Amino acid sequence: MDFEKLAQAMGDLDEDAVVEMLEQVMEDGGSEAGEAMEACQKGMELVGSLFEEGxxxxxxxxxxxxxxxxxxxxxxxxxxxxxxxxxxxxxILCTVKDDLHDIGKNIVRSMLEAAGFDVVDLGIDVAPEKVVEVAKEQNIKIVALSGVLTLALDSMKDTIDAIRAAGLDCKVIIGGAPVSEEAAAAMGADEWAHSPQKTINVCKAWAAELA
Ligand code: B12
Known part of the structure; x- marks a missing residue:
């Protein structure tokens, strides 16, 4: 499979070509599905650049x-x-306060649900108080925060501060384009991820600890 071609087809928004190539990838059960996912994300970056260029x-x-x-x-x-x-x-999964992007969050939700999690999706632009309220009410121990804007990092930090200030014993994973190891360490997140696969591995390990 030519993954450059797949990324380009995604960037060109050529639905027929994208679907055809992905179906080919799945023919052997999907041994190259991870590479295909990366190519699709690369295609989305092309879309972002073309948007910036007008x-x-x-x-x-x-x-x-x-x-x-x-x-x-x-x-x-x-x-x-x-x-x-x-x-x-x-x-819990949500896009943090002041960020309205939810495509990545929805992808992560579908994959977590497919992996067997009961995901309480609080939506977009979610205030820290809301996360704390729902975590308390439903006794939730894992919180996943999504954000795409650079300023989402501030909202993620505010959310983690609020969780810790409320004394909740929650594991927090952050994800989305601006997230990095340094950002996660600076805001006291337990884990960070760009790929849904890593998110699933981390959450599965936490769920096993909680069981
Ligand atoms: C689609 C899009 C939009 C759509 C969003 C539609 C929607 N329903 O989400 C619309 C048109 C609404 C939009 C609006 C805006 N956008 Co916009 N948008 C994008 C674009 C092109 C793609 C984002 C995307 O969906 N990517 C694909 C997904 C699959 O990737 P992802 O979110 O990173 O998610 C993956 C991983 O990060 C990870 N992940 C995601 N969440 C989580 C969570 C956890 C817990 C984990 C572990 C992992 C994880 O898994 C996902 C799958 O692999 C980007 C460009 C880019 N290069 O990203 C700009 C971009 C993000 N937007 C941008 C901007 C500026 C805006 C606006 C301010 C524009 C405006 N002037 O109005 C508004 C913002 C409004 C707001 N307050 O949020 C900038 C952000 C700049 C910055 N650094 O802050 C970007 C980078 C474009 C650019 N280059 O200028 N946008």
């Missing part, structure tokens, strides 16, 4: 999001592995 408009971004969601649906069975049996671990 070639693409907001409608194209929205279409790109739908295409990416479709791509993830095709690849998900190969990426998440087998669903664990037994009671589902409940966790």
């Amino acid at each position: 070639e693409y408009f907001v409608g194209d971004l929205i279409y790109a999001g739908e295409l990416m969601t479709q791509a993830v649906e095709i690849l998900t069975p190969a990426l998440v592995g087998s669903e664990s049996s037994g009671p589902k671990t409940k966790m």
Whole structure:
């Protein structure tokens, strides 16, 4: 599979070509599904650049999001592995305050659900107090925070501070484009991830500790 071609097709928003290539990837059960996912994300970066250059408009971004969601649906069975049996671990997922981007969050949710988690999705632009309130009410021990804007890092820190100030015993994972190891350390997050696969591995390990 030519992954450069796949990234380019995603960047060109060529739905037929993207779907055809992904179906080819899945023919052997998806041994290259991880590489295909990375190529699709690279394609989304191309979309972002074309938007900055004024070639693409907001409608194209929205279409790109739908295409990416479709791509993830095709690849998900190969990426998440087998669903664990037994009671589902409940966790919170949301996009943090002042950030309205939810394509990445929704992808992470689909994959966590496919991996057997009961995901309480609080949506977008979620205030720290809301996360604390729901974590308390539903006795939730895992919180996943998503953000795409640079300023989302401040909201993530405020959310983690609020969780710790409330004395909640929660593991927190942060994810999204601006997140890094340094950012996670600076704000006291327990883990960070860019890829949904890592998110699933981390959350599965935490769920096993909690069980
Ligand atoms: C689509 C898009 C939009 C859509 C969003 C639609 C939607 N429903 O989400 C719309 C048009 C609404 C939009 C609006 C805006 N956008 Co915009 N947008 C994008 C774009 C092109 C793609 C983002 C995306 O969906 N990527 C694909 C997903 C799959 O990637 P992802 O979010 O990173 O998620 C993956 C991983 O990060 C990870 N992940 C995600 N969440 C989580 C969570 C956890 C816990 C974990 C572990 C992992 C994880 O898994 C995902 C799958 O692999 C980016 C460009 C880019 N290069 O990213 C700009 C971009 C993010 N937008 C930008 C801007 C500036 C804006 C606006 C301010 C524009 C404006 N002037 O109005 C507004 C912001 C409004 C707001 N307050 O949020 C800038 C941000 C600049 C910055 N550094 O802060 C970018 C980078 C574009 C640019 N280069 O200028 N945008």
